[in-house]
Amino acid sequence: MIGEQGVDGISMRSLAERVGVSRTAAYHHFKDKNALLCAISEQGFQTWQAHFAQLMREQSGDMNRWLKAFVRSYMDLSWKHPEEYDLMFGRPVWKNGEPTESLKAASFACFQDYVDLIRSWQEKGKLSKDIDCLRFAQVSWSMLHGMSRLLNDGIYLDRNSIDAMSDSAVEMILAAATV
């Protein structure tokens, strides 16, 4: 339903009807609508983590190649599953209704993997010693997040420039990595 109608187009009642159950049945399994959305969002993060874990296994040797693959993969996923991405990183879950502890943990684990990978590169000397890995991770991830959001929400960017933008993004990250 999220894929079809988006996060906002989903209501407890329509969802219940789809399942073939009463309006308030879900309230015995989830505290409120937000808790349910958090749970789905959490699943999304776990999927992403698994996805990028495999990407890491495949080609984590070459930093340049991995980063390129990562960026492409990130943009590809967020573009092909815009509603899911919107749920995972969207405001309804994170700001309006306070995010579940469990969601916070899942999403942070996802990000932590990224930081750890960067840190391992630094230890191997592929990344300049002067760089603060956490900041580097935050800024580069922000870049991908910003691109995904502007793209999905239809601000400034358009789909035709995804590839070119991804390349520019990789260039910018690598330029900063090898200072």
Add this chain to the structure above:
Amino acid sequence: MIGEQGVDGISMRSLAERVGVSRTAAYHHFKDKNALLCAISEQGFQTWQAHFAQLMREQSGDMNRWLKAFVRSYMDLSWKHPEEYDLMFGRPVWKNGEPTESLKAASFACFQDYVDLIRSWQEKGKLSKDIDCLRFAQVSWSMLHGMSRLLNDGIYLDRNSIDAMSDSAVEMILAAATV
């Protein structure tokens, strides 16, 4: 009201009551709620454009200094006016209810100024000739947007690291600029 309760906490009825007018009075000035939000969002973009126009007048000579000031200013504004920022770049306006043509124009003008400035630097030889200015603008702006969003929505980033992150962001942009 947006600053107090956020975009989502605002309703046509509560707004009308605040103004001291009937529930549906606004519907003779705006097509629907989205059109009203678009209008406010548009004002926000005009304010931003004016703000950054002044920043440009003050110190557009030195690219490095300007970029640093721009990033600081961007992060400062988005952090101190999170609800306004959320309205301007938020999903409700851009995705759910189609954005007004006039809003699209105002926001794009804002971005265009940024692209033009970058292009002027390239012409002055301060930016590498190999760089595609549009891509450069898109990616760097995305970075700021992503940081603002992750910060305001409370994902990954926390307020204490704004300055450090801003510095890292500037470094990354400059590293790519002088390749």
Add this chain to the structure above:
DNA sequence: AATGCTATTTTGACACTGTCAAGATAATTT
């Protein structure tokens, strides 16, 4: 097997929301 307990579901209800249609009022033009 029967009883008691708990988990689950349902119905009813409440206070909201955005927005349309029709009528009432005010302002402006002829």
Add this chain to the structure above:
DNA sequence: AAATTATCTTGACAGTGTCAAAATAGCATT
């Protein structure tokens, strides 16, 4: 002064999330 237009108001409708209480189902223990 009359007519036209702009603005506002009230009533209404379908929809929302969610709480309280009643009803059902499933399971464990005596």
